[in-house]
Amino acid sequence: MKWVKNFVLIVIGVFLYLAAITPIKAAAFSMSASTSTVSPGGTFVVTLSGNVTGNVFINVENGTASESQIWIENNSISVTITAGSRGVVRVRATPGEGLSDPQGNAVADTSSASVSVTIQQPTSSNSSRPSTPSSSNSTPVKTFNLNLSSIQVDGAVLSPDFSGDTVDYSVELPKGTTSVTINATAADSEVSIQGVGTHEVHEGNNVIELTTHHSETSTTKTYRIQVYVEEEPKVFLMYNNMELGVYPSFHGSEALEGFENTEVTIQDQQVLGKVNEQGLVLLYMVEESGEKAFYVYKDEVLYKYLPITIAGRTFISLEIPDDMKNMTGLIQQKITIDDVEYDGWVFEDETFSNYSLLYLMDEKGDIHLYQYESTEGVIQLYSGAAALKQESVDEMSNELNMMRIALIAVSVITVIILGAGFYFYKKKLSLQH
Structure with missing residues (x-):
């Protein structure tokens, strides 16, 4: 049954080849590439389509994407991919959390979509191959320039700057815009352009395509313009x-x-x-x-x-409230840590010159005062008491001993006075009787 084994291997090989060039469709949206092959360092366009709304994250293996995060809103949106030097470019689109359908319901299947494009190495010409004499009767191959020479969007500026070889652009329009007029000029006067004129647009992302075509060829070229209309907050x-x-x-x-x-x-x-x-x-x-x-x-x-990193920990820097700007024993000023300045306090007592206080939020959202010690680079929750050095501890210990001795002396004197008073009171009573 060797022929059966060979047949299975052929089927598997065909399947793998088709999988490399065929777009894979996720339940939430579809994804396709503008080509199945690309030259080293060349570009191609990946288009996502679907009746869903939400963020989509773009990850590229063996290449780079013009955007790592895009917003899809019940439409199609494209991303330009730049290929690496060799191998296969794999582009994966992963929906962010909160993807919803046109009714605003959460999409249950948020699996990612991916597509692969092969990087095709250029074939080198063989200089030793004899040239074929040209025939005087051969008909020259006619080529057509399908490039545009300009694109104008009323009231907006194209990004990047126009180039006939660049097919993907974006523009931003102010909120409330409901239509946009696009004009274009072909490099060849015999080339027709579809898509020019006035288009209706809505809040968010809109895709408008301009397609060039010559009557003597079936080949076309498409330019895509991502038109973003500023959205209006509702909350x-x-x-x-x-x-x-x-x-x-x-x-x-x-x-x-x-x-x-x-x-x-x-x-x-x-x-x-x-x-x-x-x-x-x-x-x-x-x-x-x-x-x-x-x-x-x-x-x-x-x-x-405002995320910051201090002593290897991540915090969020906060503005100091007015009721905390003047605290007893502290002076508000800029605190420099690793060449970065923060709002904070230092202690009035120069004994604690290595210590400062910062008003920060941790990664859970809890807000505290933190004490930073500069010589060791240590940060910790502030207990509400000033930091103490050993000299201060010894001084406080001596003061406590003196207070203890004074208290004992006062207690002894008080007992003597009370005892003497009681003695004289008893003696006075005995004389009266």
Whole structure:
């Protein structure tokens, strides 16, 4: 039955080849590549499509992605991948926590999707091969330039700058924008362009494609423009007498190591957030000026998320409250640790010049005063008492001994006085009788 074994091996080989070039579909969304092969260092486009809303994290083996985190919202979104030098480029898309369907329900199957593209090495020409004489009757192969020479988006600037060889761009439009007009010019006047004109857009990500085509060829070229319309917050919270809005997505935010996407209920509404293993919750907030940043949300109060590392431990630096700025025995000033300045206090007593206090939040969200000792580089919870050196301990011991002796002397004198008084009182009573 040797032919059976050979047949099975052939089937397995065909399956593995198809798997390398065929996009794999996850339950939540589909993923496809614009090509099955790419030259070393070349680029290709991976497109994610699906009727889901949420963050998706992009991981690339043997290459790099233009974005490591994207937001999909019931549409298609593309990422440009740059290949390595050889082998196979593997791109994996993993949905973040909180992925939802068009009705806002959590998606049960959040498995990742992946696609592979083979890096094809260029074939070197053999200079020793004899050249074939050209025939005077042969017809030259006609080539067509399908490149665009320009793209203009009304009211927006393309990123990156336009180049005919670059096919992926992005633009950002202000909130409230409902349509955008796109114009383009072909490098060849005989090339037609589909997709120019006015397009309706909605909040969040929109994908608009421009396709070029020449009547004498079936080949086309597609340019993709990611149009992001600024989203409008629907939930607002106060921070330092300012009203901040909870941003509906993480567009423009940095990836935070150790945090996963989650949903937070605020004012009876579900908003996006991030949470770490210790339960610390972050919200992506936007000011009226449009500036965005992460804030810690704890007990319905916001704290700006400013992570720091001191003595190998991670904390969140906090602004010092007004009622703590003037504390007895302490002077508020900048504390320098490893060439970084923090708001804190030093002790008025120069005996404790190596000690300082910092107002910090730990990774669980608990807020404490911490005592830092500079010579050993040690940080620990502040007990509420000043740090003591050995000289201070000896001095306090001497003072206690003196107080003990004085107390004994006072006690002896008191007993003598009371005894004398009692003696004279008894003697007076005996004389009266």
